[in-house]
Amino acid sequence: MARNRTVRVDYLARVEGEGALYLRVRNGRVAEVQLRIFEPPRFFEAFLRGRRFSEVPDITARICGICPVAYQMSACQALEDALGVVVDEPIRALRRLLYCGEWIESHALHVFMLHAPDFLGYEDAIGMAQDHPEVVQTGLRLKKAGNAIMRVVGGREIHPINVRVGGFYRTPAPSELAALADELEWAREASRQTVRWAAGLTFPDFHQDYTFVALRHSGEYPLDRGRIVSNSGLDIPVREYDDHFQEEHLPHSTALHSTLRGTGAYLTGPLARYNLNFHQLSSEAQAAAQEAGLTPRCLNPFQSIIVRSVELLYACDEALRIIRGYQPPEQPYINVEPKAATGYGCTEAPRGILYHRYTVAEDGAIRDAKIVPPTSQNQGRIEEDLRQFVPPLLDLPREDLTWRCEQLIRSYDPCISCATHFLKLTVDA
């Protein structure tokens, strides 16, 4: 048996941004595992200092081309919290719709283009398209349905420009939203079939006793608001985040590692949301999961492709619900006056909870900013998974073992571009 192995993946493919994996096995045990994030540091928190509070949603949207809405939503929530503003329900519904667009776009991209090739045995989506063109075509069309929401509500598909603290610059006419419905009906049906298709894939037998962290709200599946909860008893308002979570810099990564005090590594993202909030999914999404044999408790990270498909269906459902009930807000936004204050925001980005904290000066300038993206939070858990996953597989040929490790990392849909914002880049020689 191969007791000593080294697995090195210099460039992880099909993840967002640039990262690498280094794994060293000695005497059948994983002696060292490093998910190395070497995407250059981004310094966004420092950029924000001195900028006007109203600029924050547009600046932070630039952190990611895949989940800009998440940044805008967490930023608005934090700044509205600081400045004592509560948006009306119609504005909130519209924001939720925009967020559904991002979930559809991001989940479709991951399920079909980034993750599916792992299960079907292809190097990438282009190779997969040769033999499974219908899978890729469905993914592209679903992604486009999400993009259409982003364009109509957000003003454009990438880095939307229509979101502001207090609401929107412009709210769409009911006819603009109604025009999205037919394609979303198609998308809902396609998502339902996607759940079935994903459940038919073959999954490694790998289950972990995860600490899940997600938002929870009594009235809905978490997206744009809620308390931060875990399956180990955590249940806190967003403003207490810093009391319970800590970040540290590890030399092998330009992204900060987050841990839950007293617990350590935890998992955020679709699997956490699903396990903590199954009963808040629409009845359609719950039914699709159960028909596919997915129980409300899912502890296999590889099955996140099914969970993402369930959330895809939910996002289509929720988008249609909001469009059908849409009453244009009387005003597109509430006027927001600056004052000296600190505010907290947390929303569910496609990859997990995204925490923002801002301190605003009396004149409206940002004094201090803190942003914790989901991939920073998941890094420790990815490494822990690899420690457990690799030992039984040590007899596999190198190429297969590497492939399995990459597949496990991709289950988390890591967004490395989002996660990197730390100062120092060190690569272990």
Next chain:
Amino acid sequence: MSYPDGPVLVIGVGNPHRGDDAVGLMVARRVKQRAPAGVTVLEHTGDGAALMDAWQGAGQVFLIDAVSSGGKPGAVIRVDCRELQGRRDPGLVSSHGFGVAQAIRLAAVLGRLPPRMALYGVEAAGFAPGAPPSPEAAGAVAHVVDLVLREIACTSTA
């Protein structure tokens, strides 16, 4: 004017804030000022999936982008996209890296390539964030504009 292959589309691809990556956009803007009626000109970020949607239904497409092939900065290449099909490129296929080359290859596999599509590439000197275009790449813009307009004129039947 009419075009036997169907609507003509010019797509300048790039990021205006990344040095020579702006060159595709610069060409598109100039082509737009001089393009014959009926020719559509777009500026595009280069997201692969969106590109495939953008060229859906077009008969003849001109893609203009900065390239990094080790050539002399400012050098202009023209590639028939159907010739790119068999080639493998070493780029990473993440969504951030799902760009022009991957879109062409995927479209070819899915039967979504327009009947005619040419890529005009301008060899870049650099892509530094916030940098202006290099004199070499910027100096090639007028030449590429002429080449694209000439090729469009050659295919028109009126």
